[in-house]
Amino acid sequence: MSKKNEKKLNKKQQTRRKILKGVAAGAAISAFPAPWVRRVDASDKILLGVPSSLSTPYGVADDQDHLNGSILAQEEINAAGGILGRELELFVPDVDKLNPESCRQTIAACIDKKVHAISNAFLFAPIPAMDESAKYKCPYLQGNTQRNATEAYKAEPEKYSHVLQTDPSEVNYGWTYPLWLQQMEKEQGWKPKNRKIHIVAEQVGYNQTILKAAKEAIPKYDFELAEVTDIQYPVNDWSPVMQRLKEVDAGAIMIDHWVASEYAAFCKQFISDPVKDSLVYLQYGPSQPEFLELGGRATEGF
Known part of the structure; x- marks a missing residue:
């Protein structure tokens, strides 16, 4: 064997030894509880906290999608032998995602339960939950599409180093x-009847941030914000909104809301007497299966 080939072989063997040592170390470490869980509190199972809206009149459908996915993953992982032989178990506390104290208490409940990680669809009061989780520091995966959460992390990255956000901020909806x-105009052949935009905005901070971002961006694209119509959950009757939409008669309409069932109700009311030749954009809600289930054919064309 040449000296050159001998050196290559030695290098490969050394690399392989390092990998095997690393795997062995990883397997050994996995036998111990995570650093934020005391050995006395650890069990053989891996416990995942999944805060979910179970009893509130809003957010249940959103969180059910997330919980269904978590259950599916749990079943598949356990059927395949678990995580390094450890069974995955879910802890599902109820949360009112519009209530800051409920958001905090739900994370506290996960901590009391000594979970190994937390997975949360989204909360409208993310900071109290993040602050509570910082006392414990287990991995906290959240789908909070909110700029205030990313700004909090930016301001204190060490405090929130355990927080993982799955999606970009809501400002992108507006911008x-x-x-x-x-x-749509340049590439899809849309011919707006005018350059006016009418935004219907819900009052929760998430939707107000989208509205603010849209206000900043609209003048840059040769459009005019003609009016903002405020709505407040729950919207039991869309008639006043429909009347104002007709009066403003904007070429483009944005419904800046989040509740799928109310979007479905809007669609049914809109198609019965539409604002002629207006392009209607529905933000977020239609991504939920509930929107199509409740709205049926009335949801077509938005």
């Missing part, structure tokens, strides 16, 4: 809306 209109 990209007029860009989308421009692309």
Whole structure:
């Protein structure tokens, strides 16, 4: 064997030894509880906290999607032998996602339960939950599409180093809306009857942040914000909104809301007496299966 090939072989063997040592170390470490869980509190199972809206009149459908996915993953993982032989178990505390104290208490309940990690669809009061989780520091995966959560992390990255956010901030809904209109016009053949935009906005902070971002972006794309109509959950009757939409008669309408069932109700009312030749954009809610289930054929064309 040449010296050159001998060196290559030695290098490969050394690399392989390092990998095997690393695997052995990883397997050994996995036998111990996570550092935020005391050995006395540890069990053979891996416990995942999944805060979910179970009893509130809002957010249940959203969280059920997330919980269903978690259960599916749990069943598949356990059927395959668990995580390094340890069974995965879920702890599902009820949460009112609009109530800051409920958001905090739900994370506290996960901590009391000594969970190994937390997975949460989204909360409208993310900071109290993040602050509570910082006392414990287990991995906290959240789908909070909110700029205030990312700004909090940016300000104190060490405090929130355990928090993982799955999606970008809601500002992108607002910033990209007029860009989308421009692309519809240039590439999809949309011919707006006028350059006016009418935004219907719910009052929760999430929707108000989207509204603010849209206001900043609209003038950059040769459109005009004609009016903002405020709505407040629950919207039991869309008639006043429909009347105002007709009066403003904007070429583009944005419904800046989040509740799928109320979006479905809006669609049913809109198609019965539409604002003629207006392009209607529905933000977030239609991504939920509940929207199509409740709205049926009335949801077509939005």
